Amino acid sequence: MKALLVEKDGDGPAKPAIRDIPESDLPEAEVTVAVEYSTVNYKDGLCLSENGGGLVRKYPHVPGIDFAGTVESSSDDRYAPGDKVVLTGWRVGEAHWGGYAEKARVRADWLVPLPAGLTSRQAMAVGTAGFTAMLSVMALEDHGLTPDKGPVLVTGAAGGVGSVATMILSGLGYEVAAVTGRPETGDYLKSLGASTIVPRADLAETVKRPLESEAWAGCIDAVGGDMLARVLGQMKYGASVAAVGLAGGAKLPATVIPFLLRGVNLLGIDSVMQPYENRLRAWERVARDLPMDKLEAAVQPATLDDLPKLGAAILQGQVKGRVVVDIAG
Known part of the structure; x- marks a missing residue:
């Protein structure tokens, strides 16, 4: 699978690069998701930086604190293959491998069903x-x-x-x-x-x-x-x-x-450890109350190749609106 892998050699600076890695390298957890879209947040910029912004615990590392996609396999009854899901927070992309890869493996507790009326791409325009x-x-x-x-x-x-x-x-x-x-x-x-x-x-x-x-x-x-x-x-x-x-x-x-x-x-306002029920409430409100035409107008499309430059740009306050990363693009 293709992934943006941040690697670090000894005391040298961390460097991101596109790599082909085996699925067996993914961390152990209950649900494997085929990632369709991700996005770029300030924390992502930190995780892509030379020192990991103090957030990355271990290298090599796959950043990406948000992702949306389709469940590929699950050992948890709450999710089945084919389910559309969203993940934000829970220190994914920081302490746990995140969404800048074609697949992610995470705990079922960290996922939320994609709200009705939202596409995976729209969910990551929200992020x-x-x-x-x-x-x-x-x-x-x-x-x-x-x-x-x-x-x-x-x-x-x-x-x-x-x-x-x-x-x-x-x-x-x-x-x-x-x-x-x-x-x-x-x-x-x-x-x-x-x-x-x-x-x-x-x-x-x-x-x-x-x-x-x-x-x-x-x-x-x-x-x-x-x-x-x-x-x-x-x-x-x-x-x-x-x-x-x-x-x-x-x-x-x-x-x-x-x-x-x-x-x-x-x-x-904390979004990282927000309880599940309030996450559902917030995502349902997003699907109902966020004008999707205005959201689309604020979107900047990107691919995995664009992420190192975008990570640096967001740390400098140079990113306007929302970046949507097409993982397969």
């Missing part, structure tokens, strides 16, 4: 980024967000999570304010449904005042750091921020004032 975006929307709704409450801020909006979050929110009738540091993506974000483009510089610095004027009814934040601290002070009373990333840094130079005086909620 971990879109799955995380939907989890974020669900969390905000669970904490009272409705379209009539006011505009919703999306930071890092031109990235994978931000792009899909913008599509979902606008499709549900929300007014979306999209934050980007790349002015050239403004038209792209408006095509996804953004009502307003907010330059990153407007939110890049913290201010001395812990509270500013109330501006946002909700926020999906992929940046963290100074920007998240600034946004917390701009939230409306009782509003929530779904924190999904740390592109701007892991530190949070904020005060507790927005939580105490405005009842602001900071919601942590």
Whole structure:
């Protein structure tokens, strides 16, 4: 079978290359999947880098934290040959061989049936980024967000999570304010449904005042750091921020004032270890609420050969929208 194998020779740098490897090299697990499509996430870029980004435990390694395809064999009664499945998270592609190969062997607990109405390709246009975006929307709704409450801020909006979050929110009738540091993506974000483009510089610095004027009814934040601290002070009373990333840094130079005086909620969103039932709920919402025409417009097609360059590009913030990798392409 063909695979993108990352190999490391002693203390030298890790290097990815297309290899033909025997199926017997796959790790032991209950379900073997013929992989049809995968995608490129920030973690994939790390796993393809010279040091594995601190995520890869053992070489040689097959990255790819997401994949969709068809069950080929299964020793678990929940899945049978011919079933269409999706995998995101569970440290697959990091600690366990992932989706950048024609076949993957994984635990049955890690899989989710492909939702009705979605193709394998569409599922990977969604991927971990879109799955995380939907989890974020669900969390905000669970904490009272409705379209009539006011505009919703999306930071890092031109990235994978931000792009899909913008599509979902606008499709549900929300007014979306999209934050980007790349002015050239403004038209792209408006095509996804953004009502307003907010330059990153407007939110890049913290201010001395812990509270500013109330501006946002909700926020999906992929940046963290100074920007998240600034946004917390701009939230409306009782509003929530779904924190999904740390592109701007892991530190949070904020005060507790927005939580105490405005009842602001900071919601942590984890997609890796998400329980099965909530995964099903999120994927069902994706199939129902994500405008597939807008999703397709945000797709960049790729093959296994493209992955080393794409991995480096996503670490530099140079990938727009969603990459769909045709494993057989």
